[in-house]
Amino acid sequence: MQSDIVIIGAGHAGGMASILLRKFKYKGSITIIGDETYLPYQRPALSKGFLIGDIIEERLFLKSNSYYDDNKINILTKTIAESIDKEKKIVNLSNGKKVYFQKLILAIGSNVNKLDYKKNSRNLFYLRDIKDSLKIKKQLKKSSHVGIIGSGYIGLEIASAAKKLGKDVSIIEMEDRVMNRAVSLDISKYFQNKHEINGVKFFFNAKAENIDSVNNKIEISIKNRDLMSFDLLTIGIGIKPNTKIAKEAQIKCDNGIIVNEFCQTSSESIFAIGDCTYHPNKIYNRNLRLESVHNAVEQAKTVASYITGNKVPYNQVPWFWTEQYNSKLQIAGIIDQDAKFIVKGSLEDECFSVFCVKNKQLIAIECVNSPSNFMIGKKLIEGKKRIETKFLQDNNFNLKKFL
Ligand code: FAD
DSSP states (O other), X not given: OEEEEEEEOOSHHHHHHHHHHHHTTXXXXXXXXXXXXXXXXXXXXXXXXXXXXXXXXXXXXXXXXXXXXXXXXXXXXXXXXXXXXXXXXXXXXTTSOEEEEEEEEEOOOEXXXXXXXOSOOTTEEEOSSHHHHHHHHHHHHHOSEEEEEOOSHHHHHHHHHHHHTTOEEEEEOSXXXXXXXXXXXXXXXXXXXXXXXXXXXXXXXXXXXEEEEETTEEEEEETTSOOEEESEEEEOOOEEEOOHHHHHTTOOXXXXXXXXXXXXXXXXXEEEOGGGEEEEETTTTEXXXXXXXXHXXXXXXXXXXXXXXXXXXXXXXXXXXXXXXXXXXXEEXXXXXXXXXXXXXXXXXXXXXXXXXXXXXXXXXXXXXXXXXXXXXXXXXXXXXXXXXXXXXXXXXXXXXXX
């Protein structure tokens, strides 16, 4: 088979790249190779509304089947791209077939980190795709006691969903606070409190030493604590960029597949986008690896623009959101734990923002139920505007004056 553009990975970034190529009037042939059963879909709801039945499966998909047919985008589902021959421009597939390409886009996402627990268990889950979410959803219905290892976004979102369904929820966390890697202490405290008010039990500084499947339960032993027993255990301990086929093809990788500002890899006709990339960011003057919808969509746009002759370098303020109970947290920029943090707004009213300022510059902002501060904050970060912290401390100061 031959295709002008081949995209490996039918996820958010891969799907968007095909959609945007057609939007930008790309006329050549496009083939997407995806190892999942599904057409490209959005993952955020998998740990939120989809888990509790608020969002139905059809709503997850970027586009319908007919869109891809009408736009002549050929999608090979349940097909693994096993290797790349970058000199001959061939992708070798799991079904033994070969696809010849002019340009290749790697949109291969990331893999979940797993605990060293090899036994098959019907009630232990990781969450990355629709199938995982469907299995958790099914098991949740039958469960009373839910255990979660890891208090990152995904663990906390699952906790929020499980509480909405009236379950008893315990979270086991190695660190001493929630979302330790990604947010300020103020935000950690706020969300811990939010979960505790809703009845979630936290076990901090706790490492699961042994996990065992006993009858229909999962048992976890933790040093100096009683044995814990759950009907359902989910593990959310981070992800790693998927770089395997790139590395094997001698494409340069570090903390992800290394790309330039146009998402081009060390091989000229091969691009990479989304979670799998390690890309330059001018605002922070260093390379970043991001795990977010915004990054997946914007890098897809960068590549689609580049291929259709519009060379716009990728230069974005990273942003992300999470939803837990009635609180929506939007984060723009990259938190630096050594920066100064200023809280503006009302914690009691659950409407506030945390400004992260370093060298008189706003480098990140965390907004709880404050979308307008988030929009202004994003612009301030992008513009590298000088910020006087004394104004931020004044609750009556209009942020727009900084713009
Ligand atoms: P993916 O969407 O993971 O797609 C990669 C695809 O490539 C996968 O289908 C994979 O199976 C496939 N693949 C890999 N290797 C091969 C191969 N060799 N051959 C064929 N196919 C291959 N982000 C936010 O901004 N906000 C949120 O609230 C949020 N919530 C999330 C909740 C969950 C449960 C998850 C899992 C993620 C969430 N994210 C969220 C992150 C966001 O979904 C990802 O950053 C985004 O999906 C990245 O897109 P991607 O295309 O790079 O990777």
